[in-house]
Amino acid sequence: MPKNYPSFLHSQEGEETELPLTYTGSPWQLFASDVRLFFANILYIPFIFLPLYPWPSGPLDELYPTWANMIDIALHCFLFVVQLSFLISLPLLIIYPVSIYVLYIAIVLILNALVCFHFNRGIPAEGLRSTDDEYSQQWESHDDEAWIFLNGICVGKHWLQSNVDRLSRNFHRPVVGVHNKTYGVVFDLVQCLIQRALLYATSDIRDCYVKVKKALYQPGVKKVVLILHSQGGIEGGMILDWLLDEVPQDLLQILEVYTFGCLANHFSNPSRGIASPGSSAKQSSAGETADQRAIPHIEHYANAYDFASRWGVLAFTKKKVQNHLESRFMGKVFVNPRAGHQLNQHYLDSIFPLDSAGRFTREPVEGDFMDMKSCAETDDCTPDLMHIGRSAQEATLEGQGRDGLSKYASVKENSGEVEKMCHVSRLWQYRNGGCPKSSP
DSSP, X not given: OXXXXXXXXXXXXXXXXXXXXXXXXXHHHHHHHHHHHHHHTGGGGGGGTOOOOOOTTGGGSTTSOOHHHHHHHHHHHHHXXXXXXXXXHHHHTTTSOHHHXXXXXXXXXXXXXXXXXXXXXXXXXXXXXOOOHHHHTTSOOOTTEEEEEEOOXXXXXXXXXXXXXXXXXXXXXXXXXXXOOOOOHHHHHHHHHHHHHHOOOOHHHHHHHHHHHHHHHSTTOOXXXXXXXXXXXXXHHHHHHHHHHHSOHHHHTTEEEEEESOOOSOBOOOBOSSSOTTOSOOBOTTSOBTTOBSSSEEEEEEETTOHHHHHTHHHHTSSEEGGGEEOOBOSEXXXXXXXXXXXXXXXXXXXXXXXXXXXXXXXXXXXXGGGSBOOEEOSSSOOOTTOOSOOHHHHHHHTTSTTSOOOOHHHHHHTTOOOBHHXXXXXXXXXXXXXXXXXX
């Protein structure tokens, strides 16, 4: 069981590794490890869509009962049944002649493509933009910023538009949505396995990479913010790898990355200091610190009961993962003790709730995630999601090792050191058109 309190994890240090990193290992080894991790968390799959209620953002919430939402949900349910039955039937029907077997596969795939055409059609090549003209005309201009969003599994045009509109409402900035096409929840999860094990780059990864790179090189742009959800985290991690390969360091310094329910198995962010990490030289003659990162700000937001988070960010921010591989998952991690995977309804409604008018992100009130004490864990591993209800003293005693937890909120609270989540979240400072005044 996940813990029933929030937690905050500092970024990994990126020290020298003794074993292969997750994404550099054998593809078959990675695939086998992912399959085991999948089945270890299989009971959490229903929480991709649960809870069904409430709907604080009204029609912008994915499960709110509008006609468009109900049609999308009904089609996804249909695809789930068809795809699951199809995969189960494949080994059972192998006794039939090859021609019949191939014809059966072709019919199912064609039917799947026809249904998914409803989700994936009509999206312009330049991406979807916010339709909140009534509100956006009143916002302060941020022409020197570029905000780009890459969606996750099961998202068609309608839900992508809702995601883009909801993000724009929170941050009072125009957001461009790059569409990661959906092929149904089962086939999307299979695609996630392939992308993670083989580093397979689909067309939306290449499209988003080009868009981010153009924004970084565009004259007058001083900040590029990349927001990723779910499978978009896998794709965003690959995009970062490409950017780190060829984009000059001064341009990477204007890039910031924020993920929700991230399914990636790695997130790279090497040190660009003159001295290597762990070196006794804390600062160079040029004033550059040894732990300066190529990308200055990366934050991950994860729901503890979310299947995608448990299969992704919460598994791979551990020092060591399955199959004798080491993890490299850079960036702060904010763990919300709740369920759900939908971006608007389960993440933004909880972390960045709108006011009663639906126009501004409200200040945190008691019970909001951003009002909670940050359970700051100074080590580089995730919370132990298999234990709950332990006292702070027990947790601290168990957490003295390298892969354990070293500090809990209740311990720090007694010393007066505990900060609220909103104080350590950089993304929170962008709400309602704001700009970060510090670097939390």
